[in-house]
Amino acid sequence: MSAFSSGELLAADPDWWRDAVVYQVYPRAFTDSTGSGVGDLEGVRSRIPYLRDLGVDALWLSPFYPSRLVDGGYDVDDYRDVDPSLGSLATFDAIVHDAHEAGLRVIVDIVPNHSSNRHVWFRQALASVSRSPARARYIFRRGRGKGALLPPNDWQSLFGGSAWQAAGDGDWYLHLFAVEQPDFNWSNREVRDEFLTTLRFWADRGVDGFRVDVAHGLAKDLSPRASVAAVSMGPVGAVDPEAPVRLSDGTDPLFDRDEVHEIFAEWRQLFDSYTPPRSAVAEAWVAPHRRALYARPSELGQAFEFALLEAPWSAEAFEAAILENLALSASVGSSSTWVLSNHDVVRHSSRYGLPEGADLPAWLMSHGVSPAEDLALGLRRARAATMLTLALPGSSYLYQGEELGLPEVADLPVEVLQDPIWERTGGLRKGRDGSRVPLPWTSEGPSFGFGSAAAVLPQPPWFGALSVEAQAGVDGSTLTMYREALALRRSMQRDATVEVRVAAEALYITRSDGWMSVTNFGLVPTAVPTGRVRLVSSGVSAVIEPSTTVWLEVGGVGEHQLG
Incomplete structure (x- = not known):
């Protein structure tokens, strides 16, 4: 892995994304520089030294665009500006400059499936008439029944309720998410051109890559034959409440249609017009064999692999997910991605502390009381799982706070909830x-x-004991483990091959560059393999305790001992 020391070297490695460690920042919850109780871009900028010292390769910014915050910023008013409450374009430019100087790339979120209902195009659409060019940019359909008072069909929003909203004149518009998030019509050339302009806007400002929200949702079949199809809100207990039940052959009317790849092939042409080419990664909750299509070099190049995020705590389950993803990535010439937490799911430190198969939405509704969470077990498994994924070939995507071992704050009072899922x-x-x-x-x-005033989403009293200040420089802390593991990871070779095998409830990852990772999924300790030098561990014992990962190197090399 290449270690970049200055902005000059950022262009030296066009394949940096293939094995990058990317840190997701949710700006409004990262650092508040103004005392408003909400995080902002200047706050993000102030923490760039922290991210550099943590040892990540790139910073991914969740949406910072003007927004009413109906859906945490994923309801975008203007795709080419910064929300005034967060800063300005000048602040954004300063982040890119400082990040590059620190050797970090910058990735931004693009939200192409839908806009906010405050977007200038949607305001024009509502002010226009049925079948007008302004409405053709979105998905408007005539209602059913007398007076067109019924929605066009029975499609359901992923946030609950009908996916259709009356426009007031017999037309209804489609919103697969919140009412305030009307879906774009991607069969419209004007929509496609507008997003190409947006991608150029950010790439010209120095952005190194893009995370594509709901990448599988852009192409839709709106023919009469598809009008009776319904969208499920997903299986009870689904890890991600946005993940619908899907057809997996490209014929689902709303998700993962074959036509979507025409869109991303055009995006790739734009990305490759830059030197170095801009990277992209798809958020696509689709079947694994379909997800690989988004990761082709002719399209986005990478797609998030969610199998480990959804896998039970089992050596066999992890082995199967890893082998499948490595094979699929290799089949299309991409590199694998590894994800355990993000802004849409229960943090993995909590998931691993709950009984297998726990209904996560029901657990949240109980304010984290039922079933009881084993915090210590969850943290041990989370640390072990993180080290396991960091030992694998490909990219790792970290979510802010996981380096502190933060669990889910499950007992937020309902009066402070902001997620539209609650209301819908x-x-x-x-x-x-x-x-x-x-x-x-x-x-x-x-x-x-976080700031000089109380945060908008209240932090629990026990947060202080998990803070950066409380963990920095402390042997055995989760933050120290992350820093040590990320520093060592830079010595791993990008083109290394791996052997993945399970023996006696331990998962062994043996790399061709001389490294080995051992994760004990069992209930009894296991010994360190002979002839190996122990480098870093998610635990503290000389043996490999249950729910622990240890990194090892061939004995006698001695180049990577920690100081």
Whole structure:
């Protein structure tokens, strides 16, 4: 892995994304520089030294665009500006400059499936007439029944309720997410050109890559034969509440249609017009064999692999997910991606502390009481799983706060909830706010160093003990483990091959560059393989304890001992 020391070297490696460690920042929950209780871009900028010292390769910014925040910023008013409450384009430019100087790339979120209902195009559409060019940019259809008072069909929003909203004149518009998030019509050439302009806008400002939200949702079949299809909100207990039940052959009317790849092939032409080419990664909740299509070099280049995020704590389950993903990535010439947490799911430190098969939405609705969470077990498994994924070939995507071992804040009072899932389901599902509580930087203070005032989403009293201040430089802390593992990871070779095998409830990853990772999924300790030098461990014992990962190297090399 290449270690970049200055902005000059950022262009030296066009394949940097193939094995990058990318740190996701949810700006409004990262650092508040103004005392507003909400994080902002200047706050992000102030933490670039922290990210550099942590040892990541890139910074991924979740949406920072002008927004009403109906859906955490994923309801975008203007794709080529910064929300005034977060900063300005000048602040954004300063982040890119400082990040590059620190040797970090910058990835931004693009939200192409839908806009906000405050977007200038949608305001024009509502002010226009049925079948007008302004409405053709979105998906408007005539209602059913007398007076067109019924929605065009029975499609359901992923956030609950009908996916159609009346426009007031007999037309209805489609919103697969919140009412305030009307879906674009990607069969319209004007929409395609507008997003190409947006991608150029950010690439010209120095952005190195893009994370594509709901990449599988852009192409839709709106013919009469598809009008009776319904969207399920996903299986009870699904890890991600946005993940619908899907057809997996490209014929689903709303998701993962074959036509979507025409869009991304055009995006790739734009990305490759830059030197170095801009990277992209798809968020596509689709069947594994379909997800690989988005990761082709002729399209986005990478797609998030969610199998480990969804896998039970089992050596066999992890082995199967790893082998399948490595094979699929190799089949299309991409590199694998590894994800354990993000802003849409319950943090993995909590998931691993719950009984297998726990209904996560129901657990959140119980305020984290039922079933009881084993915090210590969850943290041990989370640390072990993180080290396991960091030992694999490909990219690792980290979510802010996981380096502190933060669990889900499951007991947020309902009066502070911001996720539209809560309102749209009539209070039946709590949503994703528990993973978006602002980070603790110091052990004390009104918001544990997040800012000078209390955070908008309240932090629990126990956050201080998990803060950066409380863990920095402390042997055995989760933050120290991350820093040590990320520093060592830079010595791994990008083109290394791996052997993955399970023996006696331990998962062994043997790399061709002389490294080995051993994860004990069992209930009894296992010995360190002979002839290997122990480098770093998610535990503290000389043996490999249950729920522990150890990194080893061939004995006698001696180049990577920690100081």
